Amino acid sequence: MIYFDNAATTQVYPDVLKTYTEVATKIWGNPSSLHNLGSQASRVLEASRKQIADLLGKKSSEIFFTSGGTEGDNWVIKGLAFERARLGKHIIVSSIEHPAVKESALWLKTQGFEIDLAPVTKEGFLDLAKMAELIRPDTILISVMAANNEIGSIQPIKAISDLLADKPTISLHVDAVQAIGKMPLSDFLTDRVDFATFSGHKFHSVRGVGFIYAKEGKKISPLLTGGGQESDKRSTTENVAGIAATAKALRLALNQFEAGQSRLLAMKQVIADELSQYSDVVIFSQKSNFLPNILTFGIKNIRGEVTVHAFEKHQIYISTTSACSSKAGKAAGTLIAMGVSQKIAQTAVRISLDEENDMSEVEQFLTIFKQVYAQTQKVR
Template sequence: MIYFDNSATTLPYPEVIKTYEEVATKIFGNPSSLHQLGSQSSRILQASRQQIAELLGKRTDEVFFTSGGTEGDNWVIKGLAFEKQRYGKHIIVSDIEHPAVKESAKWLQTQGFEVDFAPVDKKGFVKVDVLEELLRPDTILVSIMAVNNEIGSVQPIKAISKLLADKASISFHVDAVQAIGKIATDAYLTDRVDFATFSGHKFHSVRGVGFIYKKIGKKISPLLNGGGQELGFRSTTENVAGIAATAKALRIVLDKAKIGQKKLSAMKKVLFDSLSHYDDAILFSELAHFAPNILTFGIKGVRGEVLVHAFEEHDIYISTTSSCSSKAGKPAGTLISMGIPSRLAQTAVRISLDEDNDMSQVEQFLTIFKQIYEKTKKVR
């Protein structure tokens, strides 16, 4: 099997599974309980929080656990909106955000908030000059993803941070779900970023665990009310085993990051250069200023889902851009925002690599691609 769908989810590291099993079976107490089992669980919880904070260069009390990226994005977008609405009701998100951000913003429109969607250029990068023009005295939030999940374009977070440097009344949120281990941490977690969202299963942890970074002193409405966990911001019994596993996964992936990024870039370049030689192949991703692990392409006249299943017959797994909306059969929203015609956007499929992939798998993929390309000649 060749698994090239790592932006959808990753295989948990063996060490991560071991950590999960040990905590789940040996330290199973509720961390809110007063007895010894609860105290043990609470210590694991806080040690995991501290490890994550240190790995990101942040404070322990700036890390809050969630169930994943979608919950984190919903919490930040909606929680900030309602917390700051007395100061303004204008929000800006990019036009290529993940549905967890974009749909949250659209829902806020039904609640009386105004939302502007910052456009992107033909390569999929937010137009910072247009974003600047959209800013208003009543703007309370700007949300821009670090790495686009559909084509891999790395967004200009540093430039946007500079733009917002003297605008303290505007909260800046970054969806960093696709960024961990793929680009340098300081490229998306700048000093100006107030909130950032992360999801464990994107970097070899178990599913159902994520966290947000909330800069100290920044206010946000609670996600869940109840027992007062997570300093009252998310009241629910913590998934301690999953949290410990996520801390372990983050340490491993960041330890591997520099070497892993070089390996990913080398594999992506071989794929990019090889696919470029086919007349009817369309490359939607590029090499420069794009994540090293994502390459989105298509074959003219062949729908993306057809390609996905064609590769699956050879035990090769890719996806039609965003896994969250792939079953809807709609063209990639990012490509449409880039001005790509719908008939071409519908051909898009995404390869998303991982450091566990290797060049032999890349060569096998290219061999099968050639076979599929020839078989689709009549359609093309």
């Protein structure tokens, strides 16, 4: 089996799974309980929070645990909107955001907010000048992902931070789900970023655990109310075992960052160079300013799901675009926003590599690709 769908989810590291199992088995008290078992769980919870904060160069009080990226994005977009509605009701998000951000923003329109979608270039990068033109006196939030989940384009978070340097009334949110472990922290977690979203299963932790960074002093309304956990900002009993596992996974991901980048880029480059030799292949992920692990392409006149299943027959697993929308059969929203035609966008498939992959798998993929390409000749 060859697994090239790591942008959708990653395999849990053995050491991470070991941490999860040990904590779930030995530290099973409710961290809100007053007795000793609760105190043990609370200590593990806070130690994990501190480890994550230290790894990110932030304060423990700025880290809040969630169930993953979707909840985190929903919480920041909606929670900030309602917290600051008295100051303004205008929000800007990029046109290539993950549905968790974009759909949350569009839902806010039904609650009386005004939403602008900032356009991107034909290469998939935020058009900074056009976004600047959208800023108004009543703008309260701008949300731009660090790196796009469908094609891997890295967004200009540093430039956005500079643009907002003299606009303290505008909060800046970064969806960092795809970026962590694949980009330097300083490229997307600048001092100007007020909120950032992370999801554990994207960096080899267990599913169902994530966290947000919320800068000290920045207020946000709770999405979940009830027992008052997470400093009364996110009520529900914390998944202590999952949180401890996520802290371990984040440490491992960041420790191997530099060594992993060169390996990922080398594998991606081999695939891109080979695919570019085929006349009916369109490559959507360019070479510069893209994540080293994501390569998106299409075979002309062949729908993405057809290509995915053709590789699946050989136990090679790739994706159409976003795993969240692939079953719906939707064309890649990012490509549509870039001006790619619906017909071409529907051909898109995504390879997303991981440090666990190797060049032998790349060679096997390219061998099978040659067969798939030949089999589709009549349709093309």
